[in-house]
Amino acid sequence: MRSSPGFTLSLRRLLILLSGIGLLPLALLGLWSVHTSSQYQQREQDRAMLDVARALSSAVDAELDGSIATLASLARAPAIGAGDVAAFYDIARDQVKAQPEWLAIILTDAAGNILFRTTDPFGAPKGRITDPESLRQLLAVQRPLVGRVARGQRGRVAFPVRVPIRDEAGRLYALTAVIKPDRILAVVKRQQAPAGSIISVIDAFGAIVARSKDQDTRVTTAPGPRLAQLMREKGPEGAGDTVNLEGQRMSSAFTRVSRHGWTVAVSVPKAAIGAASLKGITLYGWGLAASLLACIGIASLLASRIARSFANLERGAAALGAGKPVGVPGSRIREVALMGQALDAAARQHAAHEDERSRLLASLEEALAASRDASRVKDEFLAVLGHELRNPLSPIVASLDLMDLRADGASVRERTIMRRQVNHLKRLVDDLLDVSRITSGKMQLELRPLNLAEVVRHAVTSRPGQPVALTAPGALWVEGDESRLVQVLNNLLSNAERFGDGATEVTLRAADAWAQLEVRDRGIGMAPELLARVFEPFYQAPQQVARVTGGLGLGLAIVRKIVELHGGRVSAHSDGPGTGSRFLVELPLAQAQAPLPLAATVQPSTARRVLLVDDNVDAAATTARILEQFGHEVDVAHSGAAALAACARMEPDVAVLDIGLPDMDGYTLAAAIRATGLAPRLVALTGYGQQSDIQRARDAGFDAHLTKPASLDALERAISGTVEAAS
Known part of the structure; x- marks a missing residue:
């Protein structure tokens, strides 16, 4: 069976998809190029900003x-x-x-006390130092600082600019110029x-001295925190993305190479940097979209032409399937033209094969008809064979039964031999008919809860x-x-008797969910090649010409089929x-059932008038003598x-009727007896x-059905009256 193809695409969509896939590497390469260019521009911008920062720092x-x-x-x-x-x-x-940018000059002694401030008269109250930390640092290191x-x-x-001074007596002073940030702002604006x-x-203490915006x-x-973080992470100088104090995304570069520890930072809005890249990406996107549209148009045209060629091939294939003449127009696509040819x-070839097939079908129909006829003849033959073989067995078994009833002690050994051989012949007939049922699929079982242990004991003891x-x-x-x-x-025991040495063991046990019945003999055994075929119908081990063991090779084949019909398995x-x-x-195994009532021992019933009909x-x-031994009044026809x-x-x-009579069959006779008004x-x-045959007997009104030879x-x-029609 052809599997489902799952998801499918039209040829047009497939070609468009292939075009898109073909453009994909180019698109990725272009995007990579634009990205690389953008990164290059970013690096150049960072370098330019860093150069500006370095120049400003200087x-x-x-x-x-x-x-x-x-x-x-x-x-x-000198003063x-x-x-x-x-x-x-x-x-x-x-x-x-x-x-102009100096606000004052302050002179302090070595203890940090103000000696004068130029904004106050000499000798006026001195006030306090605004930045005492830098003053203490100056007095400690005695070098100029900011x-x-x-x-x-x-x-x-x-902001203060401080230098140390010593007079001729060696006394230390600190001279400070207080300078307005405007002086630095003027440098920035230039x-x-x-x-x-x-x-x-930004000064060495992280405070803004001058800013080109909102000074x-x-x-x-x-x-801003992002700029402060960038300065902490990058060291003396570097560049990166920041957010300014106004909340705008910026690209910033800074340098802190100043001798006085001051930092100069230059920030440019991100939009200004990305404008060129965005323009390049936009242009590239438009070009890519135009290329894709062109590819879609070309793919659609090609798909239409190829689809028309495929439609012609499809019509040709449909005509081929319908047995009609095939005509596929020529195509400029080489593969399509070859497919048309x-x-x-x-x-x-199909036309030639159809002719040959018609001839073969005619021959096959004849062969099937012959096979059905042969099968029907075989079934009829087996039915007649069973009837004809059982008919002579019936008087033999009945004669043995009469002899047993008379209890003639002188002929016990001969009767035993005859009984064994008759049973053997009856088993051969039953096996042959059972194989016919198996091969035709007509063997049926009547399943019911069964105590297998009791069945096995009864079969073994009565054998x-x-x-x-x-x-x-x-x-x-x-x-x-x-x-x-x-x-x-019985078939397994019979096999053990024929090929064993007399010591046969039967074991019945439960294993997991299975009942296991084992039959073991100590006889001739089997080679591996025989084990592989022992359950095949009619197959037997090589034997001598005398065929001491006998049999048709059907018993084990029947065993396997019966066991399989029970849902079981058998192995050798x-x-x-x-x-x-x-x-x-x-x-x-099955669930245990309540024990069934024991069948009553068969004893001769009340004397009856019995009509026995057999040709x-x-x-x-x-049979009449046996019935008379049981006390019945018997008339024979x-x-x-x-x-x-x-x-x-x-x-x-009671009327005991044979089915195969010379003038009418037993079914017709049964109907005729019922028509007389009698009800035997x-x-x-x-x-x-x-x-x-059993079902036909039931349908014809028989109360019981017995197969010759009957016990x-x-x-x-x-x-x-204790046996029903299906027995």
Whole structure:
């Protein structure tokens, strides 16, 4: 069966998909190129911003160095060298007037006490130092330094530049110039920075000294957290993404290579950096979309042409399947043209094959008809064979039964031999008919809860011949057909008797969910090649010409089929020739059932008037004598007409009818007896014993059906009314 293809695509969509897949590497390469270009531009932008920051840092250092140099020059005044602080005050005040961005000059002693501030008169109260930390640092290291930008006592923002001084007596002083941030802001504004950029100058203590945007509100405050984090992570200088104090995403570069520990940061809005990249991506996207549309158009045109060619091939294939002439138009697609030619060739071959097939079908129909006729003839032959073989067996068995009833002690040995051989012949006939049922699928079972242990014990103890060693539990229940399971055991025991040495062991046990019946002998055993085929019908081990063991090779094949119909399994085991054989039958266990009532022992019933109808004179005579031994009044007829006359004469209680009569069959005779108004019990005693024969007897109104040769118990039960039509 052809499997489902699952998800499918039209040719047009497939070609469009292939076009898209073909453009995908180009698109990825383009995006990678744009991305690489964007990264390059970002690096170039970062480098440019870093160059600006470095230049600004140098300019700021120059401004600070200039202030330090001015202070250092002032510190060399003779007045301070002579320790004349008042005279030095006048000199310092004149210096402040000469520096517009200087707010004041402050002189302190080595203890940090203010000696004068130029914004106050000499000798006025001195006040406090705004940035004492940088003053203590100066007095400790005695080198020029720049302090923290801060808002002073009068509310003005400034930062200190300090230099150490020693007079001729060796006394240490600190000379400080208080400078407004405007001086640094002027340096920032002189720098030609990118449009929209923000430049920040930050002192060594992390406070903003100058900022190109919002100077008045941002001075002395800390930079944005992202910029502060970037400066902590990158070391002396670096670049990265930040967010400014206004909340705008920026790309920033900074340097902290200033001699005074100050930092210069340059930030540019991200949009300004990405504009060129976005434009490039946009242009590339439009170009890619145009290419994709062109590919879709071309793919659609190609798909239409290919689809038309495929449609022509499809119509040609449909015509080929319908047995019509195939005509596929030419195509410029080479593969399609070759396929069209192949369809034409296939059409010619198909026509030739159809002709040949028609001839073969005609021959096959004739062969099937012949086979059906042969099968029907075979079934009829087997039915007639069973009837014809059982008919002579019936008087023989009846004669043996009469001899047994007479208890003639002188002929016990001969009767035993005859009984054994008759049973053997009856088994051969039953096996042959059972194989016919198996091959035609007509073997049926009547399953019911069954105590297999009881069945096995009864079969073993009632079997004539050599004794069998039996090991079985008290009860072991299965779902089975009792008669068929007895047949299985009898066939296995018969096989053990024929090929064993007289010591046969039967073991019944439960294993897991299975009932296991094992039959073991100590006989000739089996070779591996025989084990592989032992259950095949008609297969037998090589034997001597005398065929001492006998048999048709059907018993084990029947055993396997019956066991399989019970849902079980059977296997054969042997360690080789001379080691004996073991057959293991396994049947599924069933729930235990309440014990069935014991069948009453068959005893001769109340004397009845019995009409016995059989065209076999010997069978009729012997059976009549047996019935008379049971105390019945018996009248014998050998044809249907004679039987009807006897019915009118004696009005029988029971009529035992053979089916195969010379003038009418037993079914017709049964109907004729019923038509007379008499109501005797009707028993069919016939050589036809298949299931269909039993059912036909039931349909014809028979009360019981017996297969020749019938046992004494079965015959007496049928007459007494304890055996039904299906028996």
